[in-house]
Amino acid sequence: MKKLVFGNVLKKMVKMRVLVPAEDVDLSTVKYEPEAIQAPHLMGSVFKLFVRIVESRVLGSLIVSYLKKQNKMVEMLRNTVIPEAPMFKPEFPPQEPEHGVVVLKEFGKPEDRVESALKCLPHYDPASHGNMEPASSFRYWKIRDYAHAYRSGLVTPSMVAEYIIPVIEEFSSKKPPTPLLISFDAEEVRKQAAASTQRFEEGKPLSILDGIFMAIKDDIDCFPHPSKGASTWMHEFRSVNKDSVSVSKLRSCGVILLGKANMHEFGMGTTGNNPNYGTTRNPHAPERYTGGSSSGPAAIVASGLCSAALGTDGGGSIRIPSSLCGVVGLKSTYGRTDMKGSLCGKGTVEIVGPIATTVEDVMLVYAAILGSSPADRISLKPSEPCLPILSSNDSLNALGSLRLGKYTAWFNDVNSTDISDKCEDILDLLSKTHGCEMMEIVIPELNEMRTAHLVSIGSEMLSSVNPYCDEGKGVRFNYDTRTSMALFRSFTATDYVAAQCFRRRLMYHHMEIFKKVDVIVTPTTGMTAPIIPPSALQLGETDMQVTGDLMRFIIAANYLGLPAISVPVGYDKQGLPIGLQLIGRPWGEASLLRVAFAIEELCAKSRKKPATFYDVLKAI
Template sequence: MVETLEGVKLAARAPRMEMMSTDEDSKAEYLYVDVKAPVLAGFPLKCFAWLLETGLAGSFLLPKLKKDNLITKTFLELRYEEPPMYIPQYAHDDSDHIQEQMVRRLEPHTMPAVSVECGVNCLPPYVARNINKPVGGVKGFGHRTIRDYAHAYSSGRITPTQVAEQFISAIEDSRKAGMNLFIAMDSGDVLSQAAAATERYKQGKPLSVLDGVPIAVKDEIDCLPYRTTGGTTWLGKVREVKEDAEAVKRLRSCGAVMVGKTNMHELGMGTTGINPHYGATRNPHNILRVSGGSSGGSSAAVAAGICPAALGVDGGGSVRMPAGLCGVVGFKPTFGRTSNAGVLPLNWTVGMLGTLTGSVEDALIMYAAMHGPRPDDDIVSFPPPANLPLLKDPDEASTNTAKVMGDLKFAKFSKWFDDCDEPVRNACHRALQLVQTTFNTKVVEVTIPEIEEMRLAHFVTIGSECCTSLGVDYRESGLKASGADVRVTSSIYGSFNNREFIGAQRMRFRQMHYHNEIFKKANIIISPTTGATAPLIRRAAEKCGELDYVVGAKLMRYQIAGNFLGLPALSVPVGHDADGLPIGMQLIGRPWSEATLLQVAAVIERLCSPFQRRPEVLYDLLSTPNK
């Protein structure tokens, strides 16, 4: 049990920071986030952006913002004993003590289509179902799966070309409804890919279960014939796309139809998905609410049924956050597990390719297709061979499932877990209780020291990397063309100095130690995905964005370790609030333990399936087309 926190001061507030022992870790005080920044939108936001960009005003306001939000104190006034860790690194023997059960190992350099076949063989036998009844016939809602598409094609009930035509129609309909899901979509290219898939099915030679399945791509990932804009109006003009990203290549080799580039928060610098150039991406569960950032377009497209899976990029919860807000599965593997080749280099050491899917089984299939670095990827910790979880026994009565879940230990930091809105807290506690009641899974109470310092260190790191990456192109082409919220954030990013950056990397070393200690006690750290459900879209924010770091910090509260430390993490839907807005639960795993996360997520998905609701905006591309 955690010792009492009363009267104990956090070691991070001392003049010198020494690494705390495990006993001292348990006494660390939990600091509730107190963001001190103005909440602005519309004309006042534009004025504030101009002030920060003005030399005299900016030289006063920027240091004040950093001081008020403890960045100065944390990284300039404290002295760390640890060396900096510039990129997530894991001990070479990590794979030796990851005893994943009920898995199938994939040999390195396995072809994507073969890996996908292995992934499908890990799943229960396919059962055709009604869209309103998840697998097993349990009451609730379940999205169309990749196997639903493959079965429909193989049976001849519908062709990839017909699905592509319905996809194009759905995109047009969603545009008229103001959903703003896509930045770019080439109808001719989509139909051409679908026609090739249709011919392969006619010949009885589909490339894989993904053949003919529509997959969307966040506009932060290279995918021909499109420019990669990063949600801007200028970046695509100064950066040429010469080839597909590695992940896109692997999906194409499996026959997937890449259907276009999804909308995103401009340059990933926000948590709402409100883009002043391409419109605010609206949440399919309530179009007056945000989809989340920055992979909001990919998440909303999956939630709306426009595609069963989409690619995103997760630099600060940018896959898991919108997944939680839109009621889908968001999954990012361990840093280095999947190649980032062809992804905009906005944040080199915290950004990671991820997936948005309507189900855990589709997260498994996408992971099987995409996993593995390229031989020329510059990585520090070489990943061990990947495991795929055997999900053939989804029933909680299964002996195998019961054994896997019964042997697991969840780590829970209660003060942190409960630091969220009541509906989120209640839904996540209910999900945890269902797991404990069904499988007697153990929950270990832990403390994660210096969570707020880690959040600030991540902010300094992602900001420094983004500012450096954009460099002269932003100053020459992007400054005047960007939304006011991006201009404010860029000014703050540009104010970080070398001492703050080095201090942040020392905090990365400390946090890697703290989390390694936790993983000696437990397999998975559990938390809500976000501290609140999807906020309303402010009308004033639609034209120039908004500045609301208070809400942003609340939405990002639980996601930093996945990026700053590169740990595998997944968000799975566990219910809704009284307004019908989705709630997600997050699982954070040991390095390289993706199979375990997927196993546990599949169990939670099944237990919580009765609580899932159909989105207000939903398209069924497998409905029989009009003749």
Template sequence: MHNICIYIHIERERERQTDRERDSRLYIYRYIYWLSIFIYPYLHLQLSIVAKTKNMGFFKTESMVYKPVKEVDLGPESSEFYLRANVKAPRMAGILVKVFAWFLESRIFGTLLLYILKGNNLIHKLIRDAELEEPPIYTPLHPFEDLKEQDVKCIESDLSGPEQVRLAIDCLPVSLEKPLNGSNLPFYRWTISDYSKAYSSGEITPLVVAERFIAAVHESSSPPLQMSFFINYTAEDILSQAKESTLRYEKGAPISVLDGVPIAIKDEIDCMPYPTTGGTKWLHKQRPCTDDASCVKRLRLCGAILVGKTNMHELGAGTSGINPHYGAARNPYDPSRITGGSSSGSAALVAAGLCPAALGVDGGGSVRIPASLCGVVGLKPTFGRIPHSGVLPLNWTVGMVGILAGSIEDAFIVYAAMSGESPFHQSSMLPKLNLPKLNGTTPVNIKLAKSVEWFNDCSDDIRTCCDDALQKLHKHHGWKTVEVTIPEIEVMRLAHYLTIGSECSTSLSSYLQKLNFAELGWDARVALAVYGAFSGKEYIKAQQIRNRQMQFHKKIFAQADVIVAPTTGVTAYSILDDALNTGELDYVNGAALVRYSISGNFLGFPAVTVPVGYDKSGLPIGLQFIGRPWTEATLIHIAFAMQALCTSVYKKPEVFYDLLKNN
């Protein structure tokens, strides 16, 4: 009997082993099948292009011949064809991302696959092999022009942060002084001014706010929420700063309106005593943080409580905000949805009420995208306006420190605190700093440039909501829309992607030589493999495209004050379980998210997004204004006017903390 039992047990184990082997084979076959489905269309289309090419060379492709800029019509009746994003890639996550990364990192298959990928996403045709006469422009620096902005206060450029903040406060309307028991609006986020008034009146102290903040972060980080706002924060450091601020208020000597106000820093910006990880598990080991970044120093000198380093998409190499190392930053309006990236944690914690403002870095919409998806304000200044020292050099010519805030007034205050001398603009080149007088009259005769086909290339909910917001501006302020054509937008997106990828790959090259790739997230491995495949020729051609777009936009800004567009093409989409451990590749949604952000980075223009409504699922929608270089004051004026017309529809997020509420 005993032997029979053993025999039965052995046979069952054999059956289980056979089942496991069969399941393993099925998994492998399935992955190869799906990968073949992914690769075959590329190979087939590439070979089709080769067959149609006159020269019939194996690697010969069609190329675009661009007309000189002066011959391109930018009017509303232009014959220029609007090319929608040509993204050839299915969504992948889990084991599929791993298999794809292995293929890309293979010397033989990777080289061929990357060539096919670039060809089928039109990089060869529109960039590498393109014929164009414009010389390259490598850095989007703009000479300062006094554009005579309306209703501004021009200040000296060598003032301290607290002095600039004081002048900014003088520009805010007195009507903003709301009682701390709330307002008559359906939903209202406490502002920096509210914090300062509460502290000055003695109704609450920075120390109490810090204690509530730490408790809220702990709750939001734990099940069932697991919002993953932060990569690193230290209760002891937060409480220490709060105690010092409380003492200053008790003595009646706060440094500025920012004294005691919690502000978070994206983990791409140096802020002591925290390591700067860039969303990785390894970068801080090779690049230790030894000092505050310039922008952080200016906030610290204003008395702000720097509450830690926020979560971000690893190396800023994605737009979802899903980080396999530190968790997926979740959207406070619906925790099952993405925040957008790469400044994901900064946007989410502002939306959730934990901070009135936070810092991000915008290299491809990385401030404006999450701001829009999370229903907050996102401000990206002109390239070179805010000192960039102490920021991870992931990209040199497209990245810019930006601000995420609950209101345009708070974004304005933080902008005033951080603006200062930049290494890009010294001596006679240093631009003036204009502060918008929001307590004055609303600017008149503002002209908004709208490229209709581009504007409408978004979901129906976004298009309707943004059109309605524009109509409000027309009705209440008499501002006019000027219809224009912005040509070659998809070409600009590809050129920007090529630029940011090349710069990221180059900036990390010395670190990657020492790195065990097992420490990288799988989606980041794919991104770095693609980035490393770009050639010097492709990079230079992309900078020629940059020159063309500079000239196109200069012509548009000659007839309009700003360009208006939705901030994203889609609202926040769902976080799927298979992406949590590996990240995900979703280039279709990614292209929709960055569709309206590129010119701000590639061309160095200032831009701001303002929440203007919600889709049918209650997810936020943002409207974006892109301005001429150095016209942040005009953008803030316009955003303030837009915000005033939309505050009555703002909704409270599902996850929200009220740190000033008297219990």
């Protein structure tokens, strides 16, 4: 009796919340709760002062505790009894094979996989695509356009290099600087281009990717460039002696590696703001952010200078900038790509993935870089990688049988109805054109998932950089990074375990949803590209409301390891790009690429030329 009384008193004291097991949640009682973030928007000298206060031992601890309480973080984690056991990295049940696909040899040569991917694409007609004449509506030059131009002798990789090099240098020399790349060696690029040009002259290109220019995000190793994570000091402690696994695969296909692309410092932000080197601008509106953290990769692709780029995605860092810049970004299943040679290669939420102007170019790059690490092959037991066959009528049949799930209340939680209306219109057109079935779904505990993801990615990031902070380098972080680090340091072992318990709950909910639908559809972001405050360029800024709007729909793919893709579907009233996100079941990249390709075709005529655009093949 005394035990019971004491337990009830303790429960009331801490306002304990006890969850029922995930399988017992009554979905009919789930009500969508819009995210309400309580945090100040700071920049300039006020922001600088705030960071110094929040890093102080006593007052800083009180401020962080207050903000966590205001955002119900303590309530969700420490004061909640979660019946599920922790899931410390994504665990997937066995998945049914996808239909209408080609299986790729994961352990084969990257160039052989690229050749298999090429055969999946629709027929390429040089008369309509590769004649170097302007199209009736805007479109980007694709990888196959470059390949045709090289093979026809119309241009050479060296000619393309000589056009691109001065443009890259110009971005870095602007006042203030707006660099696309933060590590660039013109002579190294010329050397790669000359080797590729010689291969074409000898009739021995390595693959369809030979001579294709790509940028690599600055948290992925690409020899001989340092990997700084867009900081000013990481390269002083971590040398780069060889390519990362993904970059090595691209190099074997003949890709010309242009340099290391700008990013939000250490990936700890969603806008792409970087006081260290300068903030990359959105090609559609230079006064606006690109989105982050893969800001440079998305911008250089959207500007037309590169056909594709490699980014990393631990919290929407490929999909957010792809959406804001009007290009395509693929986040594959956790473990589908080998993270060796990435600054954040030991985490449980991040992948390396492609950004490109079109779905078919994403497919070609994805085919080159895929392949699980030896450890992930043992623990995750991945399904065989495959790609959709887009070159036959069977593809239309496979597309028509797909079921798309939409949680309407969540879908409509955007700061402009331009976003939800445009995404809704495209989905309606997709259903009418191809017969895809739309189904209403419910996803419980979305706010808990956001908090649990923050604890997971924050703890993993802190673990990665802590050794360097102990060396006194913490003060060399940007102010927004230091703000994030102050929050991350407040997380306890209890918080981390609770977050992993939520991972098992949310995995259950999503696997139940995927018994009914093949793809979950959402807008990619809850807002279009935000304006860059001029006072934020020198010292950065913290704006958690913008972060919340940008990250609203992207968390599940990282936290649960699910594949997802952002595809451009139109523009808001200001002419800013809008992206639609497709989230798939584990190892379901082929279905996502199939749907994304169909959507891209439906939107092709409405695509607009960015304000900053370089028509490379036409200009040479």
